[in-house]
Amino acid sequence: MLSIDRATYDGIVAHAKRDHPDEACGVVAGPEGSDRPERLVEMVNAAGSPTFYEFDSTEMLALYREMWDRDEEPVVIYHSHTATEAYPSRTDIGLASEPGAHYVLVSTREHGNNAGPVEFRSYSIVDGVVTEEEVTVVDPDPHSIPDPHSIPDPDSTPNPDSRSVT
Amino acid sequence: MAVEVRIPTILRTYTGGEKAVHAEGANLGGLIDDLESHHPGLRERLIESGDLRRFVNVYINDEDVRFMGGLEAPLADGDQVVVLPAVAGG
Numbered sequence: 001m002l003s004i005d006r007a008t009y010d011g012i013v014a015h016a017k018r019d020h021p022d023e024a025c026g027v028v029a030g031p032e033g034s035d036r037p038e039r040l041v042e043m044v045n046a047a048g049s050p051t052f053y054e055f056d057s058t059e060m061l062a063l064y065r066e067m068w069d070r071d072e073e074p075v076v077i078y079h080s081h082t083a084t085e086a087y088p089s090r091t092d093i094g095l096a097s098e099p100g101a102h103y104v105l106v107s108t109r110e111h112g113n114n115a116g117p118v119e120f121r122s123y124s125i126v127d128g129v130v131t132e133e134e135v136t137v138v139d140p141d142p143h144s145i146p147d148p149h150s151i152p153d154p155d156s157t158p159n160p161d162s163r164s165v166t
Numbered sequence: 167m168a169v170e171v172r173i174p175t176i177l178r179t180y181t182g183g184e185k186a187v188h189a190e191g192a193n194l195g196g197l198i199d200d201l202e203s204h205h206p207g208l209r210e211r212l213i214e215s216g217d218l219r220r221f222v223n224v225y226i227n228d229e230d231v232r233f234m235g236g237l238e239a240p241l242a243d244g245d246q247v248v249v250l251p252a253v254a255g256g
Contacts, residue, residue, distance in 0.1 A: 027253075043253075052254070052255070053254060053255060053256075054252055057223045057232075057252070060223065061223070061230075061248060065228075079255060089256040090256070091255050091256035095221055095252065096255070097251035097252075097253070098175065098253075100175065
């Protein structure tokens, strides 16, 4: 399962919409071994293409060096499909090289650069085998944001902290 | 001539889990031959038809070897080589 916070989820979707009709790509880094995607890093699509993406080699080395310095790893590797569904293509599967990562696919085929829902799906890709996984978007804890206008209601049920989007 | 080679996660099965290994070579091709002698199977993951694989990035001291002559790129004692599979797809 991929658990991702609302701001990061929104950031990935916004990047995909902005770069449409070209594919957008990037990573969400997190502490090594934690499985927590915490730091969104938008990458340049060196291919600049509606059907292909590739991290720029120099920018990619800089990113990996930064992650090594911070004891991070790429928890999520994302890219968009701009005309097809959010499912890994044969090329995606053939080139997948991070067996521990969540490969997130966003499809902007429905609404392009405009507002509107997107397909947002996540997979593990290990030795050519694709396994889809549930995505849980974690909303900010309402109790951690002080609201001066709120009136405590002892009878209210607490809001669920997360919502499944699959 | 000892050169440190940073091994990506996906290739650590060839290095017994080591993140970095040392190898020797006057150029990148020689270094990969030396790597292969200690970690059999690694060369095939880096080289195809006598050249570096299209979707494997290799850097010497932070410079992409494609701009340094590829397998002919010269190495000196103390250099650092980083191998990173390209992050790419369709």
